Amino acid sequence: MTMVLVADDSETILLLMRTRLELAGYEVTTASDGQEVVDRVAEREPDLLLLDAMMPRKSGIDALRELRAGGCEVPALIVSAHQNPNDADAPTDLEIDGFVTKPIDFDHLLSSVADLTAS
Amino acid sequence: MAVIGVGRFIQKRQDFEDSIARSYQVEMTARVRIAQGFGGAGARRVVENQSEHRQELRDQISSDTRDTAILVAAGLIAGLTGALLLFSGLIASLRRPLEALVDAAGRLASGDLSARVEVGGLSETATLGAAFNEMADQLQAEASQREQLDRLKDEFVLTASHELRSPLTSVQGFAELLMLERDTLTPKQVETVEIILDNCRHLVRLLNDLLDLARSDAGRLAIRMRPTELAPLVDEVVRTMRAQTAAADQTLEEDLEAGIPTVSVEPDRIRQILVNLITNAHEYSPEGASIWVRSRVVGDEVEISVTDDGPGIPENQLDHIFERFVRGDAGLTQRVGGTGLGLAISKSLVELHGGTIEADSTPGEGSTFRFRLPLRPLAESAQPSPATVDSSP
Numbered sequence: 361m362t363m364v365l366v367a368d369d370s371e372t373i374l375l376l377m378r379t380r381l382e383l384a385g386y387e388v389t390t391a392s393d394g395q396e397v398v399d400r401v402a403e404r405e406p407d408l409l410l411l412d413a414m415m416p417r418k419s420g421i422d423a424l425r426e427l428r429a430g431g432c433e434v435p436a437l438i439v440s441a442h443q444n445p446n447d448a449d450a451p452t453d454l455e456i457d458g459f460v461t462k463p464i465d466f467d468h469l470l471s472s473v474a475d476l477t478a479s
Numbered sequence: 480m481a482v483i484g485v486g487r488f489i490q491k492r493q494d495f496e497d498s499i500a501r502s503y504q505v506e507m508t509a510r511v512r513i514a515q516g517f518g519g520a521g522a523r524r525v526v527e528n529q530s531e532h533r534q535e536l537r538d539q540i541s542s543d544t545r546d547t548a549i550l551v552a553a554g555l556i557a558g559l560t561g562a563l564l565l566f567s568g569l570i571a572s573l574r575r576p577l578e579a580l581v582d583a584a585g586r587l588a589s590g591d592l593s594a595r596v597e598v599g600g601l602s603e604t605a606t607l608g609a610a611f612n613e614m615a616d617q618l619q620a621e622a623s624q625r626e627q628l629d630r631l632k633d634e635f636v637l638t639a640s641h642e643l644r645s646p647l648t649s650v651q652g653f654a655e656l657l658m659l660e661r662d663t664l665t666p667k668q669v670e671t672v673e674i675i676l677d678n679c680r681h682l683v684r685l686l687n688d689l690l691d692l693a694r695s696d697a698g699r700l701a702i703r704m705r706p707t708e709l710a711p712l713v714d715e716v717v718r719t720m721r722a723q724t725a726a727a728d729q730t731l732e733e734d735l736e737a738g739i740p741t742v743s744v745e746p747d748r749i750r751q752i753l754v755n756l757i758t759n760a761h762e763y764s765p766e767g768a769s770i771w772v773r774s775r776v777v778g779d780e781v782e783i784s785v786t787d788d789g790p791g792i793p794e795n796q797l798d799h800i801f802e803r804f805v806r807g808d809a810g811l812t813q814r815v816g817g818t819g820l821g822l823a824i825s826k827s828l829v830e831l832h833g834g835t836i837e838a839d840s841t842p843g844e845g846s847t848f849r850f851r852l853p854l855r856p857l858a859e860s861a862q863p864s865p866a867t868v869d870s871s872p
C-alpha cells in the first residue's frame with residue numbers, strides 16, 4: 361500500500377488529512393514537527409511527504425532540506441498557509457514537487473498525490 | 480553739514496542786508512552833501528563806489544545763495560539716500576529669514592519633514608522661525624507614529640490572515656468530509672453543511688483579499704510579469720465564469736479584437752482582475768441580464784472592459800467605487816457575496832502593471848468597468864522591491 365507521511369503541528373489538520381487520505385486508499389503516518397519527519401522517514405520509508413512549511417522547532421522546509429542532503433529522493437509536497445506560496449517560503453535550492461495552500465483543496469491535493477505516487 | 484551751511488548762510492544774508500543798508504546810508508549822506516552843494520568830486524566818487532560796492536555784495540550773496548542751495552539739495556539727497564539704505568537694510572534683515580521660512584515651508588509641504596529654519600534675526604522673525612520649527616517637530620513626530628501604526632497594521636493583517644487559515648482549513652475540511660457522506664444526512668443537515676461551506680469560501684476570499692491589500696499597502700505585492708497572450712486568457716476566464724452567469728440566466732458574451740499583441744503581465748493577476756469585474760457584473764445584475772467582455776487595442780495600450788445592462792451605479796457611489804468596503808446598492812439582487820475589496824484590489828493590481836482602471840455607468844442602463852495595460856514592456860522600476868519600500872520614510 362502507498363504510504364504518505366503527513367506533517368503538521370495541528371492535531372486537527374493531521375486528523376483531517378489522515379481521514380481524507382485513508383478514504384482515498386492511502387496508508388498514513390504522521391509527524392508534528394520537522395525532527396519527527398526526519399525520524400519517521402527513516403523508520404517507515406514513506407512514498408510521499410506532505411509537509412507543513414511552518415512548524416515549531418524544525419520546519420517542513422528544513423526537514424526536507426536535511427532529508428535531501430542525506431540523499432532522500434521521496435517526492436514532497438509543501439503545505440503553506442500563504443495564499444501564494446511562491447511569494448513566501450519557496451526555497452529555490454530545494455527539490456519540491458508542488459505546493460498546497462490552506463485551506464486545502466482536497467480534490468486538487470488527492471490528484472497531485474495520485475500523480476506523484478503513480479510511478 | 481547742510482545745517483551748518485544754512486546757518487552760516489542766514490548769518491551772511493543778515494550781514495549782506497546790513498552792508499547794503501550801510502551802503503545806502505553812506506550814498507545818501509554823499510548825495511545830501513552834493514545836493515547841499517558841499518559835495519565835490521569826492522562825494523560823487525563815494526556815490527559811484529557805493530553803487531559798485533553794492534553790486535559786489537549782491538554778486539557775493541547770490542553766489543552764496545547758489546552754494547547754499549546746492550548744499551541744501553546735496554544734504555537732502557544724502558539724507559534720502561541714507562534713509563533708503565537704512566530702510567533696505569531693514570527689509571533685507573526681514574527678507575532673509577522670511578525667504579528661509581518660505582523655502583522650509585515648501586519643503587515641509589512636499590513631504591520633507593526634516594525641514595527646519597535657523598532661528599535668529601529680528602525678534603519677530605525669530606519668534607516665527609521658532610514656531611515653525613516647533614510645528615515641524617510635531618508633524619515629524621506624528622508622521623513617524625503614523626508610519627509605525629501603519630506598519631503594525633500591515634503586519635497584523637498579514638499575520639492574522641495567515642493564522643486564520645489553519646482553523647479555516649479544519650472547518651472547511653471537516654464540513655467537506657461530512658458532505659462526502661451526504662447520502663447518510665437529512666436534507667436539513669445537507670443544507671446546514673452547505674451554509675458552513677459557503678461561509679468558509681467567503682472567509683477565504685476575504686482573507687485572500689485582505690492579504691493582497693495589506694501586501695499592496697506595505698509595498699510587498701510583487702508581480703511577476705511575463706509575455707502573455709491576452710485573448711486566450713480572457714477566453715478561459717469567460718468560459719469558467721459562464722457556469723455562474725448561466726445559473727442566473729445571464730448571458731456572458733466576449734468580443735476580442737483580433738491581433739492583440741503579446742503584453743508583459745502576470746497572468747494570474749490579470750485573471751484575478753477579470754474575475755473580480757465579471758463577478759461584480761454578475762452579482763449586481765438581475766437574472767436574465769447580459770454581460771459583455773471586450774478587448775481591443777487603443778493607441779499604445781490594450782483595453783479590457785466588462786459591460787453589463789444591470790441597474791447601473793448612482794453617480795455619488797461611482798466616485799467611491801474603487802475604495803475599500805464600498806459596495807453598490809444590492810437591493811435588486813441577493814447574490815452579492817463579494818468582500819467589498821475586489822475593486823480596490825483590482826485597482827492596485829492594474830496600477831502595479833502600469834495601467835489604469837475606470838468605471839462609468841448610466842443608472843437604469845448598466846455599467847462598464849475598463850482597464851488599460853501598456854503594450855510596451857514595463858521597466859524594472861515599475862515593480863516595487865520590498866527593500867526600497869520598507870526603507871522609505
